[in-house]
Amino acid sequence: MEKRFLPGTTIEISPITYGAFAIGGWFWGGADEGEAVKAIEAALDNGITTIDTAPIYGMGHSEKVVGNTVKGRRDKVQLLTKFGMRWDTTLGDFTFDTQDNDGNPVKVYKYNGKQSVIDECERSLQRLQTDYIDLLQMHWPESTTPIEETMEALEILKQQGKIRAAGVCNSSVELLEKAIQCTALSTNQVGYSMINRGIEKDLIPFCLEKGIGILPHTSLHKGLLTGKIKPGHQFGEGDHRPKNPYFQSHNHQEVMNMLEKIEPIALERGISLAQLTINWTMLQPGITSVLVGARNAIQMLDNVKAVSFTLNETELAQIHTALEAMDLKL
Numbered sequence: 001m002e003k004r005f006l007p008g009t010t011i012e013i014s015p016i017t018y019g020a021f022a023i024g025g026w027f028w029g030g031a032d033e034g035e036a037v038k039a040i041e042a043a044l045d046n047g048i049t050t051i052d053t054a055p056i057y058g059m060g061h062s063e064k065v066v067g068n069t070v071k072g073r074r075d076k077v078q079l080l081t082k083f084g085m086r087w088d089t090t091l092g093d094f095t096f097d098t099q100d101n102d103g104n105p106v107k108v109y110k111y112n113g114k115q116s117v118i119d120e121c122e123r124s125l126q127r128l129q130t131d132y133i134d135l136l137q138m139h140w141p142e143s144t145t146p147i148e149e150t151m152e153a154l155e156i157l158k159q160q161g162k163i164r165a166a167g168v169c170n171s172s173v174e175l176l177e178k179a180i181q182c183t184a185l186s187t188n189q190v191g192y193s194m195i196n197r198g199i200e201k202d203l204i205p206f207c208l209e210k211g212i213g214i215l216p217h218t219s220l221h222k223g224l225l226t227g228k229i230k231p232g233h234q235f236g237e238g239d240h241r242p243k244n245p246y247f248q249s250h251n252h253q254e255v256m257n258m259l260e261k262i263e264p265i266a267l268e269r270g271i272s273l274a275q276l277t278i279n280w281t282m283l284q285p286g287i288t289s290v291l292v293g294a295r296n297a298i299q300m301l302d303n304v305k306a307v308s309f310t311l312n313e314t315e316l317a318q319i320h321t322a323l324e325a326m327d328l329k330l
Contacts (some may be wrong), residue, residue, distance in 0.1 A: 001047035004288055006078075007213040009165050011134055013050040013078050015282055015307055018043040018300070019217060019291035020062045024208055024311040033065060035296040040069045042297035043142045050078040051259075052189075052215070052291055054139055055124060056085035058107065059100050063127035073127055079128055080215075082139040082169065083120040084112045087279045091116070093142045099238075110142035117153035121162055136190055137167040141175055151182035158183070167215070173206045185212055187288060192216035194225060194277060194323055195246060195255055204286040213288030219281045220274055220292065221246060227259045227273040245330050255327045261322035265315050271305065278306035280319060 003012040023026045023036035040051065051070070063081060070077045071145060087100070092111025100106050109190065121136060137159065138150055144327035154166040168179060179185055188207060192199055192214065199214070207214055222241050223229050231252045235242050245251060259273055266276045281290045294300035311319070 006135060007211050007288060008184050009186060013134075013288055013289050014048045015046050015078065015288045016278065017050040017052050017215065017291045018048050019293040020051055020066055021057050021217075022293045022295055023057075023062055023065055029281060036065050037069050038286045038297040039294045040066065042046045043304070044070070044073065044077065046301065047307075048300070048304060049076055050080065050289060052080040052217075053126075053128075054082035054085065055120060056082075056139070057103045058088065059087055059121075060127055061101060063124055066330055067127050067129040068203050073203075074130055079130060079133040080135040080137065080167075081124050081128065081133055082118050082137045083124070084118070084139040085111055085144065086120075089116070092144050095140075096177070110140045110325040112138055112142055112150040112153075114145075114153040117150060117247060118157065123158055125162065132161060133163045135165045135167050135186060136163040136185070137169050138171070140168050141168075141171055147175060147178045148182050151179050155183040162271055169217075173202050176206065176210070176212065180210060180212075186214045187215050189215040189217055189291070191218045192281070192284075192287075193219045193329065194280060194319070195221055195258075195326065197323075200284075204284075208286045212287045215289055215291055216281055216287060217291040219290050220277055221255075224255055225254070225259070225273065225277045227256070227263070231256065247252060250328070250330050253268045253329055258322045258326050261325070262319050265311075265318060269309060271309065272302060274302060274310075275306040276311070278303060279309065279311055280316070282306070283316070300303070 001014060003017055006013050041198060051065050051066055055063060087106045087108050089109060092109040095108045095110050155315055159161045165186040166183055167185055169189040190199055220226055226244055241247050250289050266273050278292055279291055281287060290304045294303055
Protein backbone atom coordinates (compact mmCIF):
# COMPACT_ATOMS: atom_id res chain seq x y z
CA MET A 1 0.00 0.00 0.00
CA GLU A 2 1.39 3.38 -1.01
CA LYS A 3 2.12 5.49 2.06
CA ARG A 4 1.94 9.25 2.49
CA PHE A 5 4.18 11.53 4.53
CA LEU A 6 2.75 13.28 7.54
CA PRO A 7 3.23 16.92 6.47
CA GLY A 8 6.48 18.49 7.63
CA THR A 9 7.92 15.16 8.83
CA THR A 10 9.57 11.98 7.61
CA ILE A 11 6.79 9.91 9.19
CA GLU A 12 5.03 7.70 6.67
CA ILE A 13 1.37 6.98 7.32
CA SER A 14 -1.24 4.92 5.54
CA PRO A 15 -3.86 6.62 3.30
CA ILE A 16 -6.51 5.24 5.65
CA THR A 17 -6.15 5.68 9.41
CA TYR A 18 -7.91 3.31 11.77
CA GLY A 19 -10.17 5.49 13.92
CA ALA A 20 -10.45 3.99 17.40
CA PHE A 21 -13.35 6.09 18.76
CA ALA A 22 -16.06 3.41 18.68
CA ILE A 23 -13.91 0.68 20.24
CA GLY A 24 -13.73 2.77 23.41
CA GLY A 25 -17.38 1.82 23.93
CA TRP A 26 -18.37 5.18 25.39
CA PHE A 27 -20.77 7.17 23.21
CA TRP A 28 -21.39 4.16 20.94
CA GLY A 29 -23.53 1.94 23.15
CA GLY A 30 -20.62 -0.27 24.24
CA ALA A 31 -18.01 -2.28 22.34
CA ASP A 32 -16.72 -5.85 22.27
CA GLU A 33 -13.02 -5.70 23.16
CA GLY A 34 -12.22 -9.01 21.48
CA GLU A 35 -13.77 -7.82 18.23
CA ALA A 36 -11.94 -4.49 18.55
CA VAL A 37 -8.59 -6.29 18.82
CA LYS A 38 -9.41 -8.33 15.71
CA ALA A 39 -10.33 -5.13 13.86
CA ILE A 40 -6.98 -3.52 14.69
CA GLU A 41 -5.08 -6.67 13.77
CA ALA A 42 -6.94 -6.87 10.46
CA ALA A 43 -5.96 -3.26 9.75
CA LEU A 44 -2.28 -3.84 10.53
CA ASP A 45 -2.12 -7.10 8.59
CA ASN A 46 -3.49 -5.35 5.51
CA GLY A 47 -1.31 -2.24 5.43
CA ILE A 48 -3.37 0.17 7.54
CA THR A 49 -0.59 1.00 9.99
CA THR A 50 -1.85 4.34 11.33
CA ILE A 51 -4.16 4.37 14.37
CA ASP A 52 -5.93 7.41 15.81
CA THR A 53 -7.31 7.36 19.34
CA ALA A 54 -7.86 9.70 22.30
CA PRO A 55 -8.01 9.49 26.10
CA ILE A 56 -11.70 10.44 26.17
CA TYR A 57 -12.66 7.42 24.03
CA GLY A 58 -13.91 5.25 26.85
CA MET A 59 -12.00 7.28 29.45
CA GLY A 60 -8.72 5.62 28.57
CA HIS A 61 -10.17 2.31 27.36
CA SER A 62 -9.53 2.83 23.64
CA GLU A 63 -5.88 3.77 24.25
CA LYS A 64 -5.40 0.69 26.42
CA VAL A 65 -6.90 -1.63 23.79
CA VAL A 66 -4.70 -0.07 21.11
CA GLY A 67 -1.59 -0.31 23.30
CA ASN A 68 -2.19 -3.96 24.13
CA THR A 69 -2.85 -4.84 20.50
CA VAL A 70 0.16 -3.16 18.87
CA LYS A 71 2.60 -4.32 21.53
CA GLY A 72 5.42 -6.16 19.79
CA ARG A 73 5.13 -4.27 16.50
CA ARG A 74 5.33 -0.67 17.65
CA ASP A 75 8.02 0.12 15.05
CA LYS A 76 5.57 -0.72 12.26
CA VAL A 77 2.71 1.39 13.63
CA GLN A 78 2.04 5.13 13.76
CA LEU A 79 0.15 6.09 16.91
CA LEU A 80 -1.94 9.26 16.88
CA THR A 81 -3.70 10.45 20.01
CA LYS A 82 -5.03 13.63 21.57
CA PHE A 83 -5.40 15.69 24.72
CA GLY A 84 -7.78 18.22 26.17
CA MET A 85 -11.04 16.33 26.80
CA ARG A 86 -10.93 15.81 30.57
CA TRP A 87 -13.35 13.83 32.68
CA ASP A 88 -11.21 14.07 35.83
CA THR A 89 -11.01 17.83 36.41
CA THR A 90 -13.23 20.90 36.55
CA LEU A 91 -10.71 23.17 34.84
CA GLY A 92 -11.45 24.70 31.47
CA ASP A 93 -14.78 24.82 29.63
CA PHE A 94 -17.58 22.54 30.85
CA THR A 95 -18.74 20.65 27.78
CA PHE A 96 -21.37 18.05 28.69
CA ASP A 97 -22.59 15.46 31.16
CA THR A 98 -22.18 11.82 30.24
CA GLN A 99 -21.58 8.37 31.71
CA ASP A 100 -18.49 6.21 31.61
CA ASN A 101 -18.55 2.59 30.42
CA ASP A 102 -19.67 1.47 33.87
CA GLY A 103 -22.62 3.84 33.93
CA ASN A 104 -21.06 6.29 36.37
CA PRO A 105 -21.96 9.96 35.77
CA VAL A 106 -19.05 12.15 34.66
CA LYS A 107 -18.66 15.75 33.55
CA VAL A 108 -16.45 16.43 30.56
CA TYR A 109 -14.37 19.60 30.31
CA LYS A 110 -12.22 20.97 27.50
CA TYR A 111 -8.90 22.05 28.96
CA ASN A 112 -5.58 22.69 27.20
CA GLY A 113 -3.41 24.17 29.95
CA LYS A 114 0.34 23.66 29.56
CA GLN A 115 0.90 21.32 32.51
CA SER A 116 -2.30 19.46 31.76
CA VAL A 117 -1.11 18.74 28.21
CA ILE A 118 2.21 17.42 29.51
CA ASP A 119 0.50 15.28 32.16
CA GLU A 120 -2.03 13.88 29.70
CA CYS A 121 0.78 12.94 27.33
CA GLU A 122 2.45 10.93 30.10
CA ARG A 123 -0.76 9.04 30.83
CA SER A 124 -1.30 8.32 27.13
CA LEU A 125 2.25 6.99 26.82
CA GLN A 126 1.52 4.60 29.67
CA ARG A 127 -1.80 3.40 28.28
CA LEU A 128 -0.34 3.00 24.79
CA GLN A 129 2.71 1.20 26.25
CA THR A 130 5.17 3.29 24.26
CA ASP A 131 7.82 5.93 24.87
CA TYR A 132 6.77 8.22 22.03
CA ILE A 133 3.63 9.30 20.19
CA ASP A 134 3.87 9.93 16.47
CA LEU A 135 1.27 12.72 16.41
CA LEU A 136 -0.24 14.40 19.47
CA GLN A 137 -3.27 16.54 18.72
CA MET A 138 -5.26 19.17 20.59
CA HIS A 139 -8.72 17.60 20.63
CA TRP A 140 -10.75 20.83 20.80
CA PRO A 141 -10.09 24.54 21.20
CA GLU A 142 -11.24 26.04 24.52
CA SER A 143 -11.67 29.54 25.90
CA THR A 144 -9.64 29.51 29.14
CA THR A 145 -6.15 28.80 27.80
CA PRO A 146 -4.27 30.97 25.27
CA ILE A 147 -3.39 28.90 22.22
CA GLU A 148 0.23 30.06 22.65
CA GLU A 149 0.40 28.25 26.02
CA THR A 150 -0.96 25.03 24.53
CA MET A 151 1.46 25.17 21.63
CA GLU A 152 4.34 25.76 24.06
CA ALA A 153 3.50 22.47 25.73
CA LEU A 154 3.57 20.66 22.39
CA GLU A 155 6.93 22.23 21.55
CA ILE A 156 8.35 21.05 24.89
CA LEU A 157 7.09 17.51 24.25
CA LYS A 158 8.69 17.56 20.79
CA GLN A 159 12.02 18.66 22.22
CA GLN A 160 11.81 15.90 24.84
CA GLY A 161 11.22 13.31 22.13
CA LYS A 162 7.92 12.24 23.60
CA ILE A 163 6.05 13.24 20.45
CA ARG A 164 7.30 13.27 16.88
CA ALA A 165 4.78 15.78 15.53
CA ALA A 166 2.02 18.09 16.71
CA GLY A 167 -1.45 18.67 15.37
CA VAL A 168 -4.84 20.10 16.23
CA CYS A 169 -8.43 19.06 15.71
CA ASN A 170 -11.59 20.98 14.96
CA SER A 171 -9.67 24.24 14.54
CA SER A 172 -10.53 27.29 12.47
CA VAL A 173 -8.29 29.25 10.12
CA GLU A 174 -8.09 32.05 12.70
CA LEU A 175 -6.84 29.68 15.40
CA LEU A 176 -4.39 27.95 13.05
CA GLU A 177 -2.86 31.31 12.11
CA LYS A 178 -2.02 31.92 15.79
CA ALA A 179 -0.90 28.36 16.51
CA ILE A 180 1.62 28.07 13.70
CA GLN A 181 3.43 31.14 14.99
CA CYS A 182 4.39 29.04 18.03
CA THR A 183 5.15 25.58 16.69
CA ALA A 184 4.97 23.64 13.44
CA LEU A 185 1.67 21.83 12.99
CA SER A 186 1.40 18.79 10.76
CA THR A 187 -2.36 18.34 10.71
CA ASN A 188 -5.84 19.56 11.51
CA GLN A 189 -8.32 16.77 12.15
CA VAL A 190 -11.83 17.89 11.23
CA GLY A 191 -15.18 16.49 10.26
CA TYR A 192 -15.46 16.08 6.49
CA SER A 193 -17.52 13.84 4.27
CA MET A 194 -19.62 13.82 1.12
CA ILE A 195 -22.44 15.41 3.07
CA ASN A 196 -20.38 17.70 5.32
CA ARG A 197 -18.14 19.77 3.04
CA GLY A 198 -18.00 23.12 4.82
CA ILE A 199 -14.19 23.09 5.14
CA GLU A 200 -13.76 23.27 1.36
CA LYS A 201 -14.39 27.03 1.29
CA ASP A 202 -11.67 28.42 3.59
CA LEU A 203 -9.98 25.78 5.73
CA ILE A 204 -8.68 23.47 3.01
CA PRO A 205 -7.19 26.31 0.91
CA PHE A 206 -5.45 27.71 4.02
CA CYS A 207 -4.05 24.32 5.00
CA LEU A 208 -2.83 23.68 1.46
CA GLU A 209 -1.04 27.04 1.48
CA LYS A 210 0.59 26.42 4.88
CA GLY A 211 1.48 22.76 4.37
CA ILE A 212 -0.93 21.47 7.01
CA GLY A 213 -2.56 18.15 6.26
CA ILE A 214 -6.24 17.40 6.77
CA LEU A 215 -7.20 14.25 8.66
CA PRO A 216 -10.94 13.96 7.98
CA HIS A 217 -12.99 12.19 10.60
CA THR A 218 -16.59 11.02 10.22
CA SER A 219 -15.96 10.35 6.52
CA LEU A 220 -18.66 7.65 6.51
CA HIS A 221 -20.76 9.98 8.60
CA LYS A 222 -21.29 7.61 11.49
CA GLY A 223 -22.24 4.80 9.13
CA LEU A 224 -24.87 6.80 7.25
CA LEU A 225 -22.89 6.81 3.99
CA THR A 226 -22.58 3.03 3.96
CA GLY A 227 -26.23 2.91 2.90
CA LYS A 228 -26.88 0.20 5.48
CA ILE A 229 -28.68 2.40 8.02
CA LYS A 230 -32.13 2.90 6.56
CA PRO A 231 -34.70 5.48 7.70
CA GLY A 232 -36.44 4.20 10.84
CA HIS A 233 -33.40 2.21 12.01
CA GLN A 234 -33.53 1.34 15.71
CA PHE A 235 -30.27 2.22 17.47
CA GLY A 236 -29.04 0.56 20.65
CA GLU A 237 -29.27 2.18 24.05
CA GLY A 238 -26.52 4.75 24.59
CA ASP A 239 -25.94 5.31 20.86
CA HIS A 240 -25.71 9.06 20.15
CA ARG A 241 -26.70 8.93 16.48
CA PRO A 242 -30.48 9.32 16.78
CA LYS A 243 -29.89 12.92 17.94
CA ASN A 244 -27.59 13.72 15.02
CA PRO A 245 -29.27 16.10 12.53
CA TYR A 246 -28.16 14.02 9.53
CA PHE A 247 -30.20 11.09 10.89
CA GLN A 248 -33.39 13.12 11.17
CA SER A 249 -36.13 12.01 8.79
CA HIS A 250 -35.79 14.57 5.98
CA ASN A 251 -32.01 14.61 5.89
CA HIS A 252 -31.74 10.84 6.19
CA GLN A 253 -34.00 10.43 3.16
CA GLU A 254 -32.05 13.05 1.17
CA VAL A 255 -28.83 11.11 1.83
CA MET A 256 -30.51 7.85 0.79
CA ASN A 257 -31.63 9.50 -2.47
CA MET A 258 -28.07 10.67 -3.12
CA LEU A 259 -26.65 7.21 -2.44
CA GLU A 260 -29.17 5.70 -4.85
CA LYS A 261 -27.81 7.97 -7.58
CA ILE A 262 -24.18 6.98 -7.04
CA GLU A 263 -24.79 3.32 -6.29
CA PRO A 264 -24.47 2.35 -10.00
CA ILE A 265 -20.79 3.36 -9.78
CA ALA A 266 -20.30 0.96 -6.90
CA LEU A 267 -22.20 -1.81 -8.67
CA GLU A 268 -20.20 -1.33 -11.87
CA ARG A 269 -16.91 -1.56 -9.97
CA GLY A 270 -18.05 -4.33 -7.66
CA ILE A 271 -17.40 -2.26 -4.55
CA SER A 272 -19.46 -1.17 -1.55
CA LEU A 273 -20.83 2.31 -0.99
CA ALA A 274 -18.48 2.60 1.98
CA GLN A 275 -15.46 1.84 -0.20
CA LEU A 276 -16.63 4.34 -2.81
CA THR A 277 -17.12 7.02 -0.12
CA ILE A 278 -13.69 6.47 1.43
CA ASN A 279 -11.98 6.54 -1.96
CA TRP A 280 -13.78 9.77 -2.91
CA THR A 281 -12.60 11.34 0.36
CA MET A 282 -9.00 10.21 -0.20
CA LEU A 283 -8.99 11.97 -3.58
CA GLN A 284 -10.11 15.40 -2.33
CA PRO A 285 -7.54 18.25 -2.19
CA GLY A 286 -5.55 18.57 1.03
CA ILE A 287 -6.49 15.18 2.46
CA THR A 288 -3.56 13.35 4.10
CA SER A 289 -5.26 10.25 5.53
CA VAL A 290 -8.92 9.34 5.98
CA LEU A 291 -10.02 8.23 9.43
CA VAL A 292 -12.28 5.20 9.28
CA GLY A 293 -13.59 3.29 12.26
CA ALA A 294 -14.40 -0.40 12.48
CA ARG A 295 -15.87 -2.41 15.34
CA ASN A 296 -14.76 -5.77 13.94
CA ALA A 297 -12.45 -7.39 11.40
CA ILE A 298 -15.15 -7.75 8.75
CA GLN A 299 -15.79 -3.99 8.73
CA MET A 300 -12.07 -3.27 8.63
CA LEU A 301 -11.40 -5.63 5.72
CA ASP A 302 -14.25 -3.98 3.84
CA ASN A 303 -12.68 -0.55 4.47
CA VAL A 304 -9.22 -1.69 3.33
CA LYS A 305 -10.54 -2.40 -0.16
CA ALA A 306 -11.14 1.34 -0.58
CA VAL A 307 -7.47 1.79 -1.51
CA SER A 308 -7.52 -0.86 -4.26
CA PHE A 309 -8.96 1.43 -6.95
CA THR A 310 -9.17 5.09 -8.00
CA LEU A 311 -12.36 6.79 -9.09
CA ASN A 312 -12.06 8.35 -12.54
CA GLU A 313 -13.06 11.86 -13.62
CA THR A 314 -16.41 10.72 -15.07
CA GLU A 315 -17.33 8.98 -11.83
CA LEU A 316 -16.22 11.94 -9.74
CA ALA A 317 -18.39 14.26 -11.87
CA GLN A 318 -21.39 11.95 -11.43
CA ILE A 319 -20.86 11.98 -7.66
CA HIS A 320 -20.52 15.78 -7.61
CA THR A 321 -23.85 16.16 -9.43
CA ALA A 322 -25.58 13.87 -6.93
CA LEU A 323 -24.09 15.74 -3.97
CA GLU A 324 -25.14 19.14 -5.30
CA ALA A 325 -28.73 17.93 -5.72
CA MET A 326 -29.17 17.22 -2.00
CA ASP A 327 -31.44 19.52 0.01
CA LEU A 328 -30.20 19.02 3.56
CA LYS A 329 -31.85 21.03 6.34
CA LEU A 330 -29.30 21.43 9.14
